[in-house]
Structure formats: C-alpha cells, structure tokens
Amino acid sequence: MTYNYSERMAKMNGAATREILKLLTRPEIISFAGGFPATQCLPQKEVQQIAFELLSEGRATEALQYGTTEGFKSLREQLIEYVKTAGIENQTLENTLVISGGQQGIDLMSKVFLDKGDCVLVENPTYLTALQIFDSYQAKIVGVDADHNGLIIDDLEKKIKKYNPKFLYCVSTFSNPTGKTYSVENRKKIAEITAKYNVMVLEDDPYSKLRFEGTPVPSIKSFDKAGNVVYLTSFSKVLSPGLRVGVAIGNPEVIRKMTIGKQGVDVTTSNLSQLIVAEYLKRGYIFKNIEKSLPIYRERKNAMIAALNKYMPEEYKYVNAEGGLFIWGEFDAPINTVELAPEAIKHDVAYIQGQVFYADGSGLNTMRLNFSNATVDRIDAGIHRLGDMFKTEIAKLKK
Ligand SMILES: Cc1ncc(COP(=O)(O)O)c(C=O)c1O
Incomplete structure (x- = not known):
C-alpha cells in the first residue's frame, strides 16, 4: 500500500524529543526533559x-x-x-x-x-x-x-x-x-x-x-x-x-x-x-492548591539553581526564573546540546536540547531543564552528572 499523505504532513515528522521522552520510563534515568506538574500537586x-x-x-x-x-x-x-x-x-x-x-x-x-x-x-x-x-x-x-x-x-x-x-x-x-x-x-x-x-x-x-x-x-x-x-x-x-x-x-x-x-x-x-x-x-480549592504547590516548586527550583552553580562549567549561563517549571541556559562555548542529548541519556540523565524551540533551527548551544518533576536529591544527582559530562566536553574543546 502506498499512503498518499496530505501535504501538511510533510513538515510534521514528530517531536525531535520523542526518542528521549520514550526512554524516560526507565526509572534510573533522572529526567529534566518533561513539563509535568509534581505528582503530589495533583489534588x-x-x-x-x-x-x-x-x-x-x-x-x-x-x-x-x-x-x-x-x-x-x-x-x-x-x-x-x-x-x-x-x-x-x-x-x-x-x-x-x-x-x-x-x-x-x-x-x-x-x-x-x-x-x-x-x-x-x-x-x-x-x-x-x-x-x-x-x-x-x-x-x-x-x-x-x-x-x-x-x-x-x-x-x-x-x-x-x-x-x-x-x-x-x-x-x-x-x-x-x-x-x-x-x-x-x-x-x-x-x-x-x-x-x-x-x-x-x-x-x-x-x-x-x-x-x-x-x-x-x-x-x-x-x-x-x-x-x-x-x-x-x-x-x-x-x-x-x-x-x-x-x-x-x-x-x-x-x-x-x-x-x-x-x-x-x-x-x-x-x-x-x-x-x-x-x-x-x-x-475555592484552586488557590489553595496553588498555595500548597508553590513551596514544592520553589524548593525544587532553588535546588536546581544550587546544583547548577555547584556542578556546571563556568561557560554555562542560566536564566533564574521567578516561576513556571523551567530553567533555560546556554553555553558560551560551541557545545552542541543536540548531539550531546543521547550522551546524557547514557549517563542516566535527560534534558531537552534548546534547538527544538527555535523557529529557525538555531540555538544549538541551548538547553531547557525542568525542575518540577524530580525530588531535590535527584535534582542534585542529575545536575551533577550533567555538569561532569559538559565539563568533559569543554575540556575536549580546549585541547
Ligand atoms: C506554553 C504552553 N502552552 C500550552 C501547553 C499545553 O498545555 P495544555 O494543553 O495541557 O493546557 C503547554 C504545556 O506544556 C505549554 O507549555
């Protein structure tokens, strides 16, 4: 059978991130890739x-x-x-x-x-x-x-x-x-x-x-x-x-x-x-649930910022968000986060390469991290792994 798809499907080859998201069911992987609310915030x-x-x-x-x-x-x-x-x-x-x-x-x-x-x-x-x-x-x-x-x-x-x-x-x-x-x-x-x-x-x-x-x-x-x-x-x-x-x-x-x-x-x-x-x-439950959720997200965001400061190479710069679910960052170095995403998975940690968010396909040196869906301990461990990986890559670039 030949499937004669519509023209509109031509550009729609699915999320570049799908392969990564598929792997996230493995419990050993610490995921900063999704955008899920914390499970305990679901009432x-x-x-x-x-x-x-x-x-x-x-x-x-x-x-x-x-x-x-x-x-x-x-x-x-x-x-x-x-x-x-x-x-x-x-x-x-x-x-x-x-x-x-x-x-x-x-x-x-x-x-x-x-x-x-x-x-x-x-x-x-x-x-x-x-x-x-x-x-x-x-x-x-x-x-x-x-x-x-x-x-x-x-x-x-x-x-x-x-x-x-x-x-x-x-x-x-x-x-x-x-x-x-x-x-x-x-x-x-x-x-x-x-x-x-x-x-x-x-x-x-x-x-x-x-x-x-x-x-x-x-x-x-x-x-x-x-x-x-x-x-x-x-x-x-x-x-x-x-x-x-x-x-x-x-x-x-x-x-x-x-x-x-x-x-x-x-x-x-x-x-x-x-x-x-x-x-x-x-x-009136909605604002009560938000009030209950905010300290959890604040704690996780602060844990991520602390871990980024501790483990990431100095070439990494991040935006410290006042809310939401994400920390956005980029490297002041030719680090290719698209190529390194599968490498991160080998270290049992996942992020989303920033390039997928650019209409023009730029942003190769950028990365989105989600902090809402991992515990403080796993945030520290996951950023530690990422930091080590990126430091190794930057050392290779400096050789
Ligand atoms: C900016 C933005 N818009 C829309 C959505 C879709 O959310 P939903 O359809 O669940 O309301 C999301 C989900 O992550 C989002 O980040």
Whole structure:
C-alpha cells in the first residue's frame, strides 16, 4: 500500500524529543526533559470527592451526556472570575470558550486564522508544540528577537511590516522554554503595536499562577483596547493536565469562529471534566492548591539553581526564573546540546536540547531543564552528572 499523505504532513515528522521522552520510563534515568506538574500537586482527594458527588447526585446525566461546544455556563461564569486575576475584566459568556487544554486553543486559533503560507510571529525561542501546530497549518513561522524585558519592539514592528503576519503567538509569563516574563511596559507596547497594524495576538498563559518570587504582572490581554488579543489559560499546571480543561478569552466574533472550529474537533470538552473544574473553582480549592504547590516548586527550583552553580562549567549561563517549571541556559562555548542529548541519556540523565524551540533551527548551544518533576536529591544527582559530562566536553574543546 502506498499512503498518499496530505501535504501538511510533510513538515510534521514528530517531536525531535520523542526518542528521549520514550526512554524516560526507565526509572534510573533522572529526567529534566518533561513539563509535568509534581505528582503530589495533583489534588487526587478533592477531585475524587467532587467526581463522586457529581456522579451520585442528579447531575450524573449532565456529566455523562453531550454538552454545548461553548462549555457549561456555570464553568464559563467561574472562568470569567478566574481570569480577573490576570487583570482581564468585564468579560461576558460570549467572550469565553471552554477548551480541552491550552493546546487546543493554539490549534483553534490556527484553524480560524491561518491559510497555507500565512505568517505567524513567535518569540525566538518558543513552545515547541505551538511550532508544530503552526507547521501543520503550513504557516510561515518567523521568530521575533527577545531580551530579558520581553520582545524587542523594534524587531516586532520590523517583522510586522515585512511579513504582514496573521498573528503573534507568545508565552508572556514564565515562558516555555525560557522561564522569562515580559515587563508591564513591554506588554503595553505589544498590545499597542499589534493593534496599530491590525495583527492578532495569541497570548498563551499556562504558568503565571506558578509564581514563587517577584510581583505578578497583568496579561497582555488586560491592555487590549482593540479586541485583537486572544488569551489562553489552562488548568493543566495548577490542577491536573489529565482533566484537559482550559479557556480562551477573546472578542465574541473570534470566539464564535473558534467555537465553530471546535465543533468539528471534539464537539465539547469532556462534561465530567468541566463540571469537576467548575466545582473545584466554586469551592475555592484552586488557590489553595496553588498555595500548597508553590513551596514544592520553589524548593525544587532553588535546588536546581544550587546544583547548577555547584556542578556546571563556568561557560554555562542560566536564566533564574521567578516561576513556571523551567530553567533555560546556554553555553558560551560551541557545545552542541543536540548531539550531546543521547550522551546524557547514557549517563542516566535527560534534558531537552534548546534547538527544538527555535523557529529557525538555531540555538544549538541551548538547553531547557525542568525542575518540577524530580525530588531535590535527584535534582542534585542529575545536575551533577550533567555538569561532569559538559565539563568533559569543554575540556575536549580546549585541547
Ligand atoms: C506554553 C504552553 N502552552 C500550552 C501547553 C499545553 O498545555 P495544555 O494543553 O495541557 O493546557 C503547554 C504545556 O506544556 C505549554 O507549555
């Protein structure tokens, strides 16, 4: 049989990281590769109790039936309250679509706006799976330069003028992969300049609630006067990725188009999951769970920073994130983290090579480390192994 695949599959050869992730089931491997929440931060007891109550009460039918594509009104009302914590005020049900995780929001935005060859601007580097989604819509992906304050506004404007993009995609707070957060001033400028040129923004925010240090910043969406920003957040990192619940907030016309797009994908986000999240929010559990999780993440992040300082060669420079799940770093030396990833596995430790997060395939000397899913002892042991490996490689370069 010859399989005549669609053209869109041509660029989609799967995650470069898949081979590494496959190996991670081996318990001896210390993994800094994924982006999983810590297991003890998944509120098993509360979710079990809520699910039991939902299925025992008269609401079982509601939970087990089909539902509307927009999502339950009761959940959307809770979500309108929830996004106020990101500075997003005055939203209505028409602005609010329940999605099956943030990832679905990226896909729906692409479905609604992208034709083959259309341009999407992204921060260089950005979330790997977003790049894969844009590829699946055969978009032209162009990276915008960034520094510690956020996007370089001159570069953003230059690229808007040059490429006439449909939208800008960004992870503005505790970015995946860099852990960086855009400044308030940068957010205002992004909102202004994209509105001026009639460019949409897809602001992806799965991490802002995981802040262990510093002061919270309002979302780009909170500065949106033109209705050009679609804001995504999800309960994957603060409650459970297994429930697959998130929300898209945007202009009603755009949300309507995304709803039509969603109809053909999954009809509706799981009713049971939606009702669990609605109840979880209603009972005020979400901020309690975040409060409980933050010290665990803070301790693990600090353990990773301490280990990096102790074991890594001096050529390694890292970004000390104030929240989120990742430490991003690069080498001031021609270290190729793509070639060395399999070597690290031989030492029973895994990281993600930074190159996969660059739209232009650069970043060969960069590396993303996840700290949320390993204990403090394993973080120390794993970074020790990595440090030894990179020191050996740097010694070879100096010969
Ligand atoms: C930046 C970013 N966006 C979206 C997602 C997808 O999350 P979910 O679909 O589980 O909400 C992730 C997951 O790691 C992420 O890092």
